[in-house]
Amino acid sequence: MADTTGSEMKSGSFMSEKSAKIFVAGHRGLVGSAIVRKLHDQGFTNLVLRTHSELDLTSQSDVESFFATEKPVYVILAAAKVGGIHANNTYPADFIGVNLQIQTNVIHSAYKHGVKKLLFLGSSCIYPKFAPQPIPESALLTGPLEPTNEWYAIAKIAGIKMCQAYRLQHQWDAISGMPTNLYGQNDNFHPENSHVLPALMRRFHEAKANNADEVVVWGSGSPLREFLHVDDLADACVFLMDQYSGFEHVNVGSGVEVTIKELAELVKEVVGFKGKLVWDCTKPDGTPRKLMDNSKLASLGWTPKISLKDGLSQTYEWYLENVVQQKQ
Amino acid sequence: MAETIGSEVSSMSDKSAKIFVAGHRGLVGSAIVRKLQEQGFTNLVLRTHAELDLTRQADVESFFAQEKPVYVILAAAKVGGIHANNTYPADFIGVNLQIQTNVIHSAYEHGVKKLLFLGSSCIYPKFAPQPIPESALLTASLEPTNEWYAIAKIAGIKTCQAYRIQHGWDAISGMPTNLYGPNDNFHPENSHVLPALMRRFHEAKVNGAEEVVVWGTGSPLREFLHVDDLADACVFLLDRYSGLEHVNIGSGQEVTIKELAELVKEVVGFEGKLGWDITKPDGTPRKLMDSSKLASLGWTPKVSLRDGLRQTYDWYLKNVCSQ
Numbered sequence: 001m002a003d004t005t006g007s008e009m010k011s012g013s014f015m016s017e018k019s020a021k022i023f024v025a026g027h028r029g030l031v032g033s034a035i036v037r038k039l040h041d042q043g044f045t046n047l048v049l050r051t052h053s054e055l056d057l058t059s060q061s062d063v064e065s066f067f068a069t070e071k072p073v074y075v076i077l078a079a080a081k082v083g084g085i086h087a088n089n090t091y092p093a094d095f096i097g098v099n100l101q102i103q104t105n106v107i108h109s110a111y112k113h114g115v116k117k118l119l120f121l122g123s124s125c126i127y128p129k130f131a132p133q134p135i136p137e138s139a140l141l142t143g144p145l146e147p148t149n150e151w152y153a154i155a156k157i158a159g160i161k162m163c164q165a166y167r168l169q170h171q172w173d174a175i176s177g178m179p180t181n182l183y184g185q186n187d188n189f190h191p192e193n194s195h196v197l198p199a200l201m202r203r204f205h206e207a208k209a210n211n212a213d214e215v216v217v218w219g220s221g222s223p224l225r226e227f228l229h230v231d232d233l234a235d236a237c238v239f240l241m242d243q244y245s246g247f248e249h250v251n252v253g254s255g256v257e258v259t260i261k262e263l264a265e266l267v268k269e270v271v272g273f274k275g276k277l278v279w280d281c282t283k284p285d286g287t288p289r290k291l292m293d294n295s296k297l298a299s300l301g302w303t304p305k306i307s308l309k310d311g312l313s314q315t316y317e318w319y320l321e322n323v324v325q326q327k328q
Numbered sequence: 329m330a331e332t333i334g335s336e337v338s339s340m341s342d343k344s345a346k347i348f349v350a351g352h353r354g355l356v357g358s359a360i361v362r363k364l365q366e367q368g369f370t371n372l373v374l375r376t377h378a379e380l381d382l383t384r385q386a387d388v389e390s391f392f393a394q395e396k397p398v399y400v401i402l403a404a405a406k407v408g409g410i411h412a413n414n415t416y417p418a419d420f421i422g423v424n425l426q427i428q429t430n431v432i433h434s435a436y437e438h439g440v441k442k443l444l445f446l447g448s449s450c451i452y453p454k455f456a457p458q459p460i461p462e463s464a465l466l467t468a469s470l471e472p473t474n475e476w477y478a479i480a481k482i483a484g485i486k487t488c489q490a491y492r493i494q495h496g497w498d499a500i501s502g503m504p505t506n507l508y509g510p511n512d513n514f515h516p517e518n519s520h521v522l523p524a525l526m527r528r529f530h531e532a533k534v535n536g537a538e539e540v541v542v543w544g545t546g547s548p549l550r551e552f553l554h555v556d557d558l559a560d561a562c563v564f565l566l567d568r569y570s571g572l573e574h575v576n577i578g579s580g581q582e583v584t585i586k587e588l589a590e591l592v593k594e595v596v597g598f599e600g601k602l603g604w605d606i607t608k609p610d611g612t613p614r615k616l617m618d619s620s621k622l623a624s625l626g627w628t629p630k631v632s633l634r635d636g637l638r639q640t641y642d643w644y645l646k647n648v649c650s651q
């Protein structure tokens with residue numbers, strides 16, 4: 001299928017329209033809130049934001065009325081039902097059903113009401129469980145999915161395909177970005193269902209606050225992972241809105257791998273925990289390596305700016321001000 | 329994942345239970361309606377597209393709230409051949425996703441006891457092993473020409489599975505092979521191979537043509553199932569199967585395109601020559617579903633290809649060419 005690359009389309013139109021109305025769906029989540037911050041930083045003044053109670057994106061008629069009334073020029077679809085392994089396993093119908101409904105409603109109404117460009121956001125879990133590492137965009141649908149998040153993954157894949165289909169049939173500008181593991185402000189630090197990075201941060205912080213001797217982490221620490229600060233993700237989103245109008249989805253990663261051991265040691269240092277870091281090698285490691293191939297985005301001219309150490313410091317400061325303070 | 333296999337107790341023993349057949353005017357839906365009526369099911373709720381637009385969430389919700397069907401057979405979809413898929417990909421994925429999400433969710437919310445979702449063999453990878461088992465799903469890339477429809481149908485299967493797992497709700501999926509029969513599409517430009525052959529031999533007979541030329545060598549192998557057999561399998565599955573995995577519905581009977589063409593020629597009664605243009609492409613060498621799962625549940629097809637073609641040609645003469 002013909003791929004209209006960024007250079008072939010009129011570039012720079014997004015950044016030159018700072019007063020254009022932009023609807024950021026999911027503006028209160030980790031991704032959406034970072035995108036709002038970035039847009040504000042860049043001088044975009046006309047953002048339309050709706051909480052879930054103000055606008056239920058699973059309601060087709062409400063979404064239609066919203067678009068008919070507001071007529072945004074741009075849409076960034078960062079609203080989704082998200083969660084970890086346990087949540088996906090317990091609520092599979094919600095994970096596939098709610099996400100399909102949100103996507104179908106927003107993409108279709110956006111097209112119908114003259115939105116100029118839409119960016120759809122997904123996740124690296126769209127890729128096959130045994131995809132080649134680093135994972136290129138072309139790995140999509142080439143093998144079985146990871147069963148623990150297949151419900152969410154199928155919904156996100158359908159979203160990518162919908163954007164492509166609307167581009168093909170209607171020549172409508174819809175693009176998709178697939179971020180790697182994200183971290184940063186507004187992340188979920190819940191003791192039971194947070195991801196590895198915020199979980200480590202919380203545990204080291206609590207160990208420091210409680211003067212614990214040691215923190216024990218599961219596994220050998222050898223698996224390799226990639227992390228991207230959510231402010232970098234937001235920067236990439238603005239970049240793609242401005243510069244990319246291609247058919248294929250785009251991986252958004254940092255290209256910077258660390259072992260879980262390196263990550264844990266870095267988090268320990270940033271948090272300032274002075275006790276011991278111990279590895280429970282009787283516990284499972286998980287996937288040996290998970291890294292996205294970001295060469296496509298790099299070739300368009302985008303690079304991340306936030307190092308893992310700086311990003312962790314910034315996130316820990318936010319954690320202290322917003323999570324720890326709130327509890328006190 | 330834990331698989332709840334077919335129960336011994338017949339779920340469809342109540343012949344007066346209200347059954348909603350979505351898509352009752354299509355090839356599949358109309359055959360299902362015929363079969364249900366034959367079997368004595370008296371309480372069918374049917375709505376044309378003008379009466380109920382299944383892409384309208386609020387309309388579907390009102391319908392279910394009002395009618396409260398006990399069973400739902402979801403045979404409504406936007407369908408079409410290669411050309412249509414290529415020209416209207418947004419409609420093929422968007423309309424089908426909207427129909428499915430609306431109907432499955434409303435059916436669950438309004439106490440439907442069991443739902444059967446129907447798809448197509450095009451959900452499987454382009455290079456799936458032949459015969460194609462259910463387990464081939466999502467193991468490799470799709471056929472690009474119908475990936476939009478395929479993704480929507482795969483999402484439908486997964487939605488049914490997810491509702492079963494989360495809510496303990498009885499939703500099953502059936503994936504038929506190539507179908508033929510009454511109410512098929514005989515359009516000269518966008519019909520599938522079997523009705524296309526029937527039409528061409530018929531027109532050649534009527535026009536006294538000397539020859540009908542068919543593309544390719546005739547060697548590719550294909551499987552066909554009469555739509556009345558499909559309908560029979562659907563009633564069977566509704567009655568006996570409550571498993572997580574989707575079920576292939578095929579005849580298990582392969583024929584070469586050459587054998588098919590010769591049979592259609594004979595049934596139609598065209599006396600001229602059958603020629604092969606071997607400069608034209610053949611298409612996939614073989615496409616056959618593995619229907620052993622359904623066979624192990626106890627179902628077998630009843631309509632032979634020859635009988636099915638005769639019956640279809642009779643229908644064609646009465647309903648298509650006499651107009």
